[in-house]
Amino acid sequence: MIQVGIIGGAGYTAGELIRLLIHHREVKINFVYSTSNAGNKISDIHQDLIGEIDQKFSDKINTDVDVLFLCLGHGNSKTFLENNHFSSATKIIDLSNDFRLLNDRVFQGKEFVYGLPELNLEAIKTANYIANPGCFATTIQLALLPLAKHDLLQSDIHVNAVTGATGAGTSLSKTTHYTWRDNNFSYYKPFTHQHLGEINQSLTQLQTSFSNEVNFMPNRGNFSRGIFATAYSKFEGTLEEAKHIYLDFYKDAKFTFLSDVELHLKQVVNTNKCLVHLHKHNDKLLISSITDNLLKGASGQAIHNMNLMYGFEESEGLNLKATYF
C-alpha cells in the first residue's frame, strides 16, 4: 500500500480522485488538503461518499507521502511547490496545465513527463513527475495521434468539441447557473483554447514536420460530464487503411478503443475510456472521439499514470461502470 496526498481537495478533480482511490487496492489516502474545509468531513463536501469514508480534510501536509496529486487551479501548482517541500522520493502528478508545455517541463530540477499513456507509455513508467493532460487535449490528441505517427496530417484540421459543465470548475458563474445552461448551447474561445498548445506539441512529437492549423471550436453543452469531439482533415487513403492505423496504434491501449459504430457521448460517461470512430467522406477522414472530462480527461488518467509509475495493474481502480443512461 502506498500513501497518497491530495492537494485542493474540494474541487471536482480531487473529488473524483477520492472516489476512485477509496476502492484502489494498492493505495491509502494519507491526507486530503483543503484549507477552506479543514476539519470538515470529506463526505460533507463530496456527499455521495457518505458511508464510504470517515476521513476529514486537513490543513496539514505530509511531505513524505509516496504520491502527491495536485488538483489546483492553473498557475497555482508552481506556487504550491515553491512554498511546500516534499521528500525527494515523493512522486508528483499535477492535474493543472503548469508543466505540460516543453518550456515548463523542468521545475525545481524536477522533470515532468506529459502523462498521456497512449503517447508516452515508457517514459511514464519511469517518471517521478507527471504533467497530466487537459481534458480537451486528451480527447483531441487521441483522435489525431495515430495519423501524426504516420506523417498523415497533411492539411488543416477542423475540430469541434463540446464539453459538460464540470469542465468549467466548481465556481459559480453565469454560464454554470442552471437556468442559463439548461437546454442551452454556446461556444467559447473560438480558435484560441489554451489546450491547443498541448495538442500541437504532441502532434509535432510524432510528426515533426507538422505545421498545419488545428482549427478548434470548443462548445458548452447542457450536460454535466463528458467531451464529444469531431475532427476532420484531408486523407488520401481508404477507410480500411485508416482503421488499420488506429487499431495498430491502440492495440495495447487499456482504455482507448476503436468503435465500428458511430459514437454517442454517454458510452464513456463515468468511465476512464476513450472511444474513437472513423468515417471517410470523399477525400476527408472524420474522426470522432469521446471521453469523460473528469476521468480519462483528468483524475482517471492521473491514476492510470500512477499505476504505470508503480507497476500496478494498469486498470487497477479504473474498472468503472458507465452510467450510460
Next chain:
Amino acid sequence: MIQVGIIGGAGYTAGELIRLLIHHREVKINFVYSTSNAGNKISDIHQDLIGEIDQKFSDKINTDVDVLFLCLGHGNSKTFLENNHFSSATKIIDLSNDFRLLNDRVFQGKEFVYGLPELNLEAIKTANYIANPGCFATTIQLALLPLAKHDLLQSDIHVNAVTGATGAGTSLSKTTHYTWRDNNFSYYKPFTHQHLGEINQSLTQLQTSFSNEVNFMPNRGNFSRGIFATAYSKFEGTLEEAKHIYLDFYKDAKFTFLSDVELHLKQVVNTNKCLVHLHKHNDKLLISSITDNLLKGASGQAIHNMNLMYGFEESEGLNLKATYF
C-alpha cells in the same frame, strides 16, 4: 397608453414583465430601474430581447408613472417605498411577499389587495395597490379554493409540489449550479415554506371554519420553469360533484381551466395558465395543478392584475404560446 415603471429590473420577474409588456398594446415602459445596470441596454442582461428593445436601465425613477411594478427581494419593497415617494395616482403592483398577509396589507395608508384574480376579482378591479401572490401559493390555492368555497376542506391536506430553478432567483448558489441540479432532485423547507401563510389565509377567507393542517412538501426539480403540485384530502362526494364544483368556480376564469386528463408540467410552461385536474380514490380527492412560476406565479399574474385594474381586456399581453416541447 399608460406609462409603467419597473423596479429591480435585472431579475427574473422583471425580465418577464419586460418580455410581456413590450407586446402589450395599452402600455409603454417608461423606465426600468436597476442601479447595478444603470446605463446598460436592457438587452445586455435580458439577451433574448436583442432586436426588440433599445431602452436602457436607468437609475432615475419617474414618480408619476401610472403603474409601478416592484420586483425586489422579499422585505425590500417596504424599504423602497419608504425611500421613494410616488404620485398618489400611481398604482403599485408588488411582486414580493411584503404586503400579502393581512397584517401587512396597509402600508403608508395604501391598502393592498391580494391579487389572485380567481379569488378577489372585484376587489382587484378597484384596487390601487396589489400584493401579487407567490408562485407556490398561487398554484396550491387554485387547487384548493373551490373546495374551501363550499366548506369542504374537512381534514388534513397533503401537498407535494416541485418547482424549477428559476424559483430560487438569479443569484448563484450551490443548488442552482448546473452540475448540482442537472438530473437531481431534493426537497427543502419541509412543512414550513413561507407561502403557507398566504395559502391558509385565502382558504380561511372562503371557509372561515378552516382549521386543518396543510402539510406542504416543496421540492427542487431539475428544470428551469414551472410548478407541479398535488394535493389530497378526504372528500365524501363523488368525482362528478367535485368536477361540478371546480367547473363552476372557474367558469369565468380567463387562465385557469379544469382538465379531464392527467396533467404534465409543460402544458403551461411559458404561459399564464393554470390547469387543474381531479381524481378520486376511495375517500380521497386528489387535485393536481400546474403553473409557470414566473408567469401565472409572478409576472403574468401581475399584468393580469394591471389589466383588471384598468379595464383592459383580461388577456391583453398574455396570449402566450406554450413552449410545450
Next chain:
Amino acid sequence: MIQVGIIGGAGYTAGELIRLLIHHREVKINFVYSTSNAGNKISDIHQDLIGEIDQKFSDKINTDVDVLFLCLGHGNSKTFLENNHFSSATKIIDLSNDFRLLNDRVFQGKEFVYGLPELNLEAIKTANYIANPGCFATTIQLALLPLAKHDLLQSDIHVNAVTGATGAGTSLSKTTHYTWRDNNFSYYKPFTHQHLGEINQSLTQLQTSFSNEVNFMPNRGNFSRGIFATAYSKFEGTLEEAKHIYLDFYKDAKFTFLSDVELHLKQVVNTNKCLVHLHKHNDKLLISSITDNLLKGASGQAIHNMNLMYGFEESEGLNLKATYF
C-alpha cells in the same frame, strides 16, 4: 379574416402552427386534418391548448380555404396534392422539402417560391405557392447569405450545427428515447445532410460563381428546441467590414438581427427570431447563428410567409415571448 386549413395536424409543425394561429388576428382555422385523430379534440393531442381551442381534428378537407399549410413528411406533399384538388385561389405553404429545389419548383402548373424572406422578400409577396425552408437550411443560410451577396465566399466553409430532439419528429426512435438522449451528444449524416441542397442553391443564387464546399456536420443535442450553428471561412476584410455587410443585409429584416455579443441558444427558443454574431480570428470569419427549429425554422416562418403574401403586418402572430430560462 382568411380561412386556413392544416394538413397533418398531429405533428410538431402543425401543432406550432395551431399555437400561433389561434392568436393571429387575421386568420381563422377552418380545419385541421388528421386521419388518425379525426374526431378527437385538438387539445387531446396538443395538450397545452386545453382551455384555448375546442375544435376537433377532421378527416374532411375544405378545398376552398384561402391558405393551406402542408405539414406532411418529406415526399408526401406531392402525393397529397395529386390526390386532393384545391381551389385555384387557395394559396399553399408546404413545410416539407418537396418543392424547395429548383428542379421541384413547378408542380401541377403551380410555381413554388422558396420562402426565405431574407432572400426572396418580393417574390414571396406575390407568390401563391411557398416552399418553406428547412430548419438547418434557414439557420445556415442566414449565417452565409450576406457574404454570398458580395461574392465573398471564396474558400471552403466549415459548418457545425446542433439541433434539438424536435428536429427528429414525433415518431419514437432510439435516439429520441429520453434515457438515450438525456445528457448525451452525437453527430449524424456527416457532410451529407439533405439541407445542403437548399443551402448551396441559395448561396449560388446570390453568388453565381460559388463553387466551394460547405462542410456541414449536424449534431443531436440533449435539448428539445433550437439550432446553434457556427460557420467559418477565409475572409480578407476586417470585422467592421463584415459587420457592415451583415447590418446592411438585415437592415429591413423583421426577425433576423446582428448581435454584438456572443450567442447562446436560448436567446431565440420559442421565438421566430434569428440572431447572428460575427467574430474575426486571423484570416477567418466565424459566423454563428441561432434559431428555433420549429418556428423560424418551420411554422413561424410559414406564417411570416403568409403575412407577406397577404400584406398583413409582418410580425402579426409572431411577437413571441422567448422562454429564455
Next chain:
Amino acid sequence: MIQVGIIGGAGYTAGELIRLLIHHREVKINFVYSTSNAGNKISDIHQDLIGEIDQKFSDKINTDVDVLFLCLGHGNSKTFLENNHFSSATKIIDLSNDFRLLNDRVFQGKEFVYGLPELNLEAIKTANYIANPGCFATTIQLALLPLAKHDLLQSDIHVNAVTGATGAGTSLSKTTHYTWRDNNFSYYKPFTHQHLGEINQSLTQLQTSFSNEVNFMPNRGNFSRGIFATAYSKFEGTLEEAKHIYLDFYKDAKFTFLSDVELHLKQVVNTNKCLVHLHKHNDKLLISSITDNLLKGASGQAIHNMNLMYGFEESEGLNLKATYF
C-alpha cells in the same frame, strides 16, 4: 468462479447486471440470452461496453449454470420457468414481480425468498431462489422498516416519490420521448402503484399489527436514473430517538446509511447505496430515502443477493463510483 446466465439480456436491468458482473471477481458470465439479438455482440446493444466484452447474445440456454438471473417483463418469469428446466443446483434470482408476494412465493416447488438484505439477511444467505424487490418498494421500505420493527407505524403514511425514465423500461412510449420528458414532471398511478403490495407485506412482517394506509404518489421526473422518496407519519418520540432506531437497524447494512444532512438524488446515482435522512416537525417524522432504481432497486441488489447466497464478500462487484455530477 461461478457460472451465471442472464435471461432477457437487452433490457436495462440485464445491461446493468452485465456491467457489474464483468468486473466481479467470483463470476463468469456463461451466457446472455436474447432471442431478438441472438448472434449480435453484447456491445452492439450495450454500447458503453465496447472494448470490455466480446461475448455475443445467445438463443441457447445452459441449464447447468450456477446462477440464473431473470430480467423479464412482469408476468414472464413464471412462463419462462415453465418452458425451461434448469438443474436443481441452479440458483435463481428473479428481477420481476412474479414471486414477491406471499401467495406467489412457492412455484414448481421452489421457495422464493424476498431479497431485501436489510430485512431478510439470514434467509437470503441460505436461499436458492430469490424474488428481487422492486425499485420503489426498496426505497420506500428502507425509509419505513426501522419504525415498523418497533411497532411505531401508528397512523397513516404519506409517501411521495419520483423516479427517472429508466423506471419505465426500454420500450418507446409517449412519456419516454425526449421532447415530452425534457423539463417535464407528472404523476402516475396515484395510490395504486403495484409496489404497494410488497411494501405493505414487509411492513406487516415486522409490525404484525400494521393496518394503516400507505398513501403513495409516484411521479415521473425528467432524469434518467434514481428514486427520491419522502415519507411522513405521526411519531411521538424525539428526533434523537428516531435516529437511534435507524442507526441500530442499519448498523450492519453494507449499502444503507443514515445521513445527517438533507439528501439530494445524485448522491446515490450509479451506486448500490441507499441513503436515509430523518427530520422531525411537530408531531411528524419525515423520512427521505434515495436509491438508484437500476442498482439498489434492481441489478445491484440482485448481485448483493448472489454475494450473500454464496458467501462472497458482500460488496464484491458493488464498490461503485457515483456519477454525482
